[in-house]
Structure formats: C-alpha cells, structure tokens
Amino acid sequence: MVLFSGGQDSAVCLAWALQRYRMVETIGFDYGQRHRVELQCRLRILSGLRDHFPWAAGLGEDHVIDLTVLGQISATSLTRDIAIEMAEGGLPNSFVPGRNLLFLTLAAALAYRRGITTLIGGMCETDYSGYPDCRNETIQALASAVSLGMDRKYAFLTPLMYLDKAATWRLGEELGGPAFTELVREHSHSCYMGVREQRFIWGYGCGECPACQLRARGYEAWRRQ
C-alpha cells in the first residue's frame, strides 16, 4: 500500500512500488488541506498510469480517507488560511504535528483489513524542511509500535528517504522513462497554495511558496545534470 498524495515524491514512490510488487493499493487523505487540488491530481496520475504504462498493471484499489479531524486538531497554515512562515523552533508553520504518524497509522489499520503489511511512503530527510515526522528514525520507530499494536509484522519502506529532489526526478526517469517524468511534471502537485493556473517548466503552482521553490530547484538541478 502506497501513501499517494498526488505530489511528486509519492508519484515516484508509486512507480517504484508498481515495479516491485504484483499488487499495489493506494491511499490518500482529505484533511481540508489548502492544496486540496492534489486530490484531483492524484486521480489523473492514477488513470495516466493505468492507461499508458504496462508496468502499472498491478494498480489495485485506491482509498481516500476523510481526515478533516486534522483540521479540528491543528490550526496550521496547511489546513487553514494562515500565511506560511517559519514558526518558533525553526519548523515551517505548515507543520501539522505528527501528520505522517497519523497517515501511516491509519494506512496500517486499513492495510490490516486488506491483508497488506508493506506500506510505502515518500518521506524524505533531505528536503531540509525540518519535519521530524519525515525522519527515518521516526518512521522506523512507528513501524515497531504499529507492528506491536496490531500484532502483525509491518514494513514501512521509504525509497526516497535519502534522495534530494533532483535524484527523485532521476529515479522517476529510471523507473518509467521520459513518458513517466512527463506525467509527473504535468499532473503531480506540490504547491502549498493550491495554485494550478500558472505553468512553469517544472509544473504548476504559485512559484513562490517553499514547496514550489523546492520543486523548481530540484527540477532545474536534474535538467542540468
């Protein structure tokens, strides 16, 4: 089961999983995020994969989980209309405390019901945004807790953990060639502001939020290589 948000990272993770596993299910979370447009983007990527890539034949059920409770719990810029700035402690204001812990725990609960024990996510230490719930140590500690709490051995795989964004584009190309990176460039969504009207060489977005800048820099670094 791949945690598939519709972003660039999870799209590459999905390709990675599809080439390694016979059957792959996907899960996404609707938590009232301002960049909720990613929920439509993810459907376009899923149908693009199904229609054009023979190696995506193992694509199984897609689950979208209503997680508006996140907005109830946390007043942060990702779920409400507050400017994205650095908050105290050096963490971006968009930090929903432990968001990835919740995503993974919920995915594991659903996976339990479906007889799946391998969860794959695009968490990554190298984008320097400082989210402690993206660190390998955190993810693996949670895998232990979840395995104990559900009495079943789970593996949490994060193939992008130590890649920078340029390396992620490169991995995407290795996995699916230019046709796949084109699908990712066109349909994956990164912009925190949810902007899809402006087009850049690296995709759509506001071009100014930290997510757009990270995506732009990564894309340009990859193209220069």
Next chain:
Amino acid sequence: MVLFSGGQDSAVCLAWALQRYRMVETIGFDYGQRHRVELQCRLRILSGLRDHFPWAAGLGEDHVIDLTVLGQISATSLTRDIAIEMAEGGLPNSFVPGRNLLFLTLAAALAYRRGITTLIGGMCETDYSGYPDCRNETIQALASAVSLGMDRKYAFLTPLMYLDKAATWRLGEELGGPAFTELVREHSHSCYMGVREQRFIWGYGCGECPACQLRARGYEAWRRQ
C-alpha cells in the same frame, strides 16, 4: 491530558491524574461506536467531579474529537452492527486495529498545540481481552515514535496497566473514597451494546457482553475483599 472515554478505567485514571497534576485536560473520541452513550456518561462524570470533589479543581478543557474515520476504515462490531464474537487469531471481533495507537497519536497532536507532554490512559494488560494495542510494550514504543515525530519528549502514563478490575475499583476508592466509586458505578459506561436501561449492582448495561461480564466480575471481586 487524560484519554477519557467515560468508561470505568478512564474515570479512575482521571481521578489519579487530578490528584497528581495542577491542570488536567480531557479528550474523548466520537467514532460512531455502538456504545456511543459513553459520550454522555463522560459529561456526567466530568460535572460530577467538578461539583463534588475539591481535588478535581484542576479539571481543564474537555475535547471531543470526531473520529468517524475509524468506522470508514474498519468494519468491526464496535463501530458497526455485527455480533461480538471471537474472530480469527483469538482477538475479539470488536478489535479496531490499532485503535489506541490512533487515540494516543491524535491526543499527542492536540496536546502539542496546548503545550502538554504528559498523556494518561487507562490501557491495561490484565483484562485478558488480548488487545495488542493495550500492552505496555506497544504504548511505550508509540511514546518513542511520537516523541521523535513531534520532536518533543512525551510521557505516556498508564496507571492501570497491571491492575485487574477489582484493583481498579480499589484504586478508585483510595483516590476518592466511596463518593467517587459511587460516581463511577452510577455514571461510567462499559457495555459494548450501549445499554443503559438495565441496572445491576455494578452499574448499567446489557449484562451479557464481554465488557459487562468483565465489569460485573471485577465489581464483585472488589466487594468481596
């Protein structure tokens, strides 16, 4: 912050916390449970504590989190209308995989926002219902994962972990005397079927579900002592 469901165990935990901490907040979860009547019971216990027990003066804000997503994820007897029986693996059918992992992670996210790092819950290894997410090893593994993922040191305390139900009643009496055990007996709710119409010496319920039987046995063992 005390995970307060309105059950007997969490009511005793709440008294335990109120006598040890200056300020105590409470959190409950509405997940469409069949025994949803416990959400009303918890309010009666909270107002009973406020009105009659001077040591409950530190009772702060109460939070009820909408967690209908649990029902979306899991088709089990606690959240849907299926008979309560033993399922494969010896676990009761009412098992929502990793329910306590989710409760604790959500409570920690809310606690983060409120500057609280001590979570207290009534999880207990000794009621033999076999829930792996109630075990001490699970809870402490999750405390590590949450502390890493939120970059803040959390303590998860479970004062009932090694007590049986008779010992829990006894602890309640030590903490608050007969007036408190009477409040717990009258207003705490255990019955999985959500029955409040039938009265027994140990409280209200159907008298037949595993939760009622456990409560009845514990109460009788305590009274015999």
